[in-house]
Amino acid sequence: MADSHRIVIVGSGPRGMGVLERLAARLADGPSLPTEIFLVDAVEVGCGRIWRSDQPDWFLMNTVCGEVTMFSGPSDDGPVRPGAGPSLAQWWESVDPACPGPDGYAPRALHGRYMRYVLEVVERSLPSWATLRQVTGTVEDVAPTTTGGYDVVLSEGTRLAADKVVLTTGHPTPALTGAQQELAEFAAARPHLRYIRGDSAADMPLDAIPADASVGILGIGLSFYDIMYALTVGRGGKFIEDIDGSVRYEPSGEEPLMLAGSRSGVPLPARGRNQKAATYSYRPALFIPAMVRAHVPQGPLDFTRDVRPWLEAEVHLTYFSALLRDAGPERVKAFRAEVLALAGHGVPDVADVAARHGVVDTTTAPDLDRLSRPFAGRKFTSVEDFDRALADVMRVDLEHAERGNVGDSLKTSLDVLRDTRWVIRELIDYAGLLPQSHRDFLADFAPRHSFLAAGPPRVRVRYALALIEAGLLRVVGPDTRFVGDAEADAFVMSSPAVAGSAVTADILIDARIPNPDVTRDPSLLTRNLLRRGMWTEFVNGSGAAAFPTGGVAVTTSPFHPLDIEGRPDGGMCVLGVPTEHTRWFTLAGSGRPGAWNEWTRDADTVAASALASPTHAATAKEGQPA
Known part of the structure; x- marks a missing residue:
């Protein structure tokens, strides 16, 4: 033309x-x-x-x-x-x-x-x-x-x-660095071992994994569930739902043993059964940019000090509002009005207000740290001890998820994390955070947020439980360590929190989406584009405190x-x-x-x-x- x-x-x-x-x-x-x-x-x-x-x-x-x-x-x-x-x-x-x-x-x-x-x-x-x-x-x-x-x-x-x-x-x-590069190099020097780098599960060479392999899986998030399906249903196995609603796995004999580990030591929790209309749009009352900026009007923010307390207050407001529903709409309205009145003076103590409005036990309020690391600080005397605790956590999560993302007070409050991503973006994008706070946010809070907000369908968690019971999936424990052990001539996985947890694997899969x-x-x-100077890396801050982010430096929209x-x-x-x-x-x-x-x-x-x-x-x- x-x-x-x-x-x-x-x-x-x-x-x-x-x-x-x-x-x-x-x-x-x-x-x-x-x-x-x-x-x-x-x-x-x-x-x-x-x-x-x-x-x-x-x-x-x-x-x-x-x-x-x-x-x-x-x-x-x-x-x-x-x-x-x-x-x-x-x-x-x-x-x-x-x-x-x-x-x-x-x-x-x-x-x-x-x-x-x-x-x-x-x-x-x-x-x-x-x-x-x-x-x-x-x-x-x-x-x-x-x-x-x-x-x-x-x-x-x-x-x-x-x-x-x-x-x-x-x-x-992206090119491998650090521990992942070391693991890949360890496998490359040993023909009987294999390291599979993080990527879309559909692009991983999972079909080439032999049935008698022990497969270590680094990360138990969304990609883990994809890999889990590929190595079971993709091998001809079947999940059978019995009359009582329980699920059992019928193996084909072609499944390898899966050994999974992560920081949390828990497969990603399930999304609540959906009870919301497709066009539903959550409107936050406390966690809005104007409220945060009213208390810190100028300059970059510290996420932990300036942002996270408002997000947690919004989560608690939603949680206690759900608990008070049975007391009638007027009780909920009065509770929320008092919380909002207090917000003008700073982050309100939502639990304290909830107690005044009839919530008997406010200690059940969602603790994002505890929920995202449920085994933090715990020690387990044996693998069996940890397995029982893990099954309890997964079953309780499924009970919450089955009640739905409106009917269950916990799941509806955690949906706030998904629904307010736009607020976080508006506050932190383009160096909205101090450089060190930006680093800390990406290293710590962002993974916790993803763990609690980006869950799989409920059936996937049920199936993971069935595989654990069938002996085809073992979760090693929290803070799993993955090393190439020259003496064992294999990958070794272990959890410092679980006595006797060390296991060997001849294939190691990084089940995490690569960090751009x-x-x-x-x-x-x-x-x-980088060589020609048309693209540059976005750096938050300057001097010794500067944080090179790895993202392409761009203007605001477009x-x-x-x-x-x-x-x-x-x-x-x-x-x-x-x-x-x-x-x-x-x-x-x-x-x-x-x-x-x-x-x-x-x-x-x-x-x-x-x-x-x-x-x-x-x-x-x-x-x-x-």
């Missing part, structure tokens, strides 16, 4: 597809400027690597399908089109009579097929002056041209001329990268995982039905920037360096 405006989107996972959907919606409403869009992905155009549509169905999402949409508006009386389309649940119900409904959990592969459907909708809905070209390939470089655009270079030699570039490259596989770090990303694209001189490149936007730690929790995978959330707003502002007339100078309206 001669003299057209050319936009290249690199990466077609949810972030890239979100931008494409908003581009198409804006093109339908905008002037008839000839526009060419190139959607580039190295694995599968339309859904990317993590959500590719050919992965096994036992890899599940951890958000109910009714709360997921890739359209920026709901379906209406008109045709499905960008800005008006079905949620994942609505689309699933239309193509599969066995869809479990809006509270079911979709396989990631099915979400990938849904994204491909969105791509089809976009393609057929584009106006006559716009075209979309799908390109399968790996982008190795994006270089500025003398005419003000970009030369986008693919690995096979293809070159795309672009006026604007949107980089939504998703999860990297632009300085350790081996991709040629990242290396070229997220133009800052070059080596600190100047924003107004022709390029970087969205999602590459900016992690500059912004927090960029891993969110979709929008949500109802009012636009940050995910959709980010996609829209990037789309607006990509459609604007080419410029390499970010305007005040588009975004400023943070």
